[in-house]
Amino acid sequence: MSKPNIQLDSHGRLKHFLTIDGLKREMLTEILDTAESFTGVSERVVKKVPLLRGKTICNLFFENSTRTRTTFEVAAKRLSADVLNLNVSTSSTTKGETLLDTLRNLEAMHVDMFVIRHSDSGAAHFFATHAAPHISVINAGDGQHAHPTQAMLDMFTIRRHKEEFTGLRVAIVGDVLHSRVARSQILALNTLGTSEVRVIAPRTLLPPDPRTLGVHIFHDLEEGIRDVDVVIMLRLQKERMTGALLPSEHEYFQLYGLTEKRLKAAKPDAIVMHPGPINRGVEMDSQVADGPRSVILQQVSFGIAVRMAVMSMTMGTQAQGAAAR
Amino acid sequence: MNAPNSTSILGGRLIDPASGIDSVTDIFIHNGKILAIGEPPEGFTAHHTIDASGQIVCPGLVDLSARMREPGQEHIATIASETALAARSGITTLCCPPDTDPVIDTPAVVTLLLRRAKRSARARLLPIGAMTQQLAGEHLSEMVALKRAGCVAMSNGYAPLANTLVERRALEYAATFGITAILRPEDRHLRNNGYAHEGPVSARLGLPGIPEAAESVAVARDLALAEHTGCRIHFHLLSSGTAARMIEQAQQQRLQVSANVAAHQLHLTEMDIEDFDSNCHLNPPLRSLADREALRAALAKGVIGAICSDHQPLKADAKEAPFPSTATGMAGLQTLLPLTLKLVDEGVLGLSEAIARITCGPADMLGLPYGRLQPGSSADICIFDPHRHWVLKREEMPSSGRNTPFIGWEFQGQVTHTLFEGRIVFHSDSTTQA
Structure with missing residues (x-):
């Protein structure tokens, strides 16, 4: 009864990158290895490889984003692609054009790849299902569903510091319920064989039965980060206070804010990650964010290599990508 | 002769x-x-x-919920188009919910509907009146005038009455005049901005969930008011096992309550929304396998006495968008009989019982003389x-x-x-x- 994975072509190669769900460990490892081969590019004098020369990549952002959109743009340009940035929240959809019409119009401009961010869960699937067969779709975040390139750059960062996933204990702290980042991270960590994935949050910020996601649940921060190798803090959206999910930022920080003192419960060489942007004093202390354990800025630079990897792989040029090492 | x-x-x-x-x-x-x-x-x-x-x-089928889109949305469907489809599907009696445009809250709209149905002459159309004016949940509609004009029951459509005092008054008034109230049980606050059953599938797909409690909380409230007012209540479109069990208990206590379920709810589950299939974006949402089994069991016991199509024709592009941005609802006339017969194949019901759920069962719930083959009947x-x-x-x-x-x-x-x-x-x- 299981349907074919729409992310893969008939040869089992990555065609779209929409979610970690359904991808095998080998595929995720290939993404990480390919990204590894691209890290050198950014350090060259001429920061470009000609893999996607002549290709047009359209960044279609229906939601505001600075960092993600910028790193996708940088990644595309380092692959020598032409980049079209469309901030659609301020353009055609407000004039009543349907998403399908937007897609058809851009297709008519011979776009080869869409990088899409949209507030609806399933928007990237919708694009991949309806786009012409030669077009690849990369999900840059859809609703509360998935943000697979963010998850892969997080995996890349973890692998850089910890090498192996087996034997690792990883804690994700915060608003898992509304977080597409957390969903993708949990899937990636489990697929890569992480020994234990924990989530730490009050029940209002967790799905009704989070165990179905393959995680261990903690409601107490210090208990949850005891002996972990990696602590991933999630951003807390301000609107969570108005939805009766939390009483106040103050109480949240009291219970779940990461401080130097609390971090002592983790392993001595534990790293601290955050997908950004950070609410200092809400999710974590500045001391921790800027401290020696924090790898938050590395996440951003690795993001470019990971996005180059995914873009070249979905366009069928990853073999040359490895050769460009 | x-x-x-x-x-x-x-x-x-x-x-x-x-x-x-x-x-x-x-x-x-x-x-x-x-x-x-x-x-x-x-x-x-x-x-x-x-x-x-x-x-x-067998008797022509009686469908308790089918939208004709007329008046108001004739660009989508009309009484002529939908009664023709009903005829192809073996359905001869169609009850139309009041959420037309204008709303069925005045006798004039009822008269208009009945006149147009008579012209098409392929099926019987029975309007359901709005319990409150404009379905706004504030002022009672002229229920007696609507009944005299031909409405067979009153309902508040998909907009459940949020104000319990208005609900109490509406049920008391309906009870005074022997009018059956059709209620779609849902607590709108618990529904919040949900798109799918709150469970493992919605958690994985990142779709905001609608908890089962959105239905059971409303059923508890409606049952308490049914007991208090003595109004005859028909629960519309059950989706959860908990609600079915609560209604079973109420029936054992001899409360005048009955219930229906949409045919698709007996065959599909939350698993069917995998890959964001917008055709499975429905209201109420497809729930768990356990809910589906409980609904089937309640149907077999007769706690749920009717299967309806909840037919909702939509514009061709209404489902062509990311899941949360699509319209809810499915076109169900053509699958009402086949999905009911499938329950016989799957051993849920005997053939005669299955036919009862789409003929005399629904007719009896509204006290209608249809759905039976006896000398003298239509x-x-x-x-x-x-x-x-x-x-x-x-x-x-x-x-x-x-x-x-x-x-x-x-x-x-x-x-x-x-x-x-x-x-x-x-x-x-x-x-x-x-």
């Missing part, structure tokens, strides 16, 4: 759950009414004769071939009715003739059927 308006249906297996008949026999029709079953009355000459051998002859008849296999094909469906998750499903049992008030309103030409 030999006028051109006499018809005989010969040699079919006649199943009339209301009277308990299930045998191969003949049926004789005159002037739109059933004249006799078994032996022809003396001197009877049929103008039409239908050979029903090998087929099942000759609304569905004849189907129980052995014929067919596949629901997109290209064979009307453009406004393609919003169904059942395209490509194989069904057994297909309508060959539909008679409405004694007239053949649909007849499949056997030579064109594979």
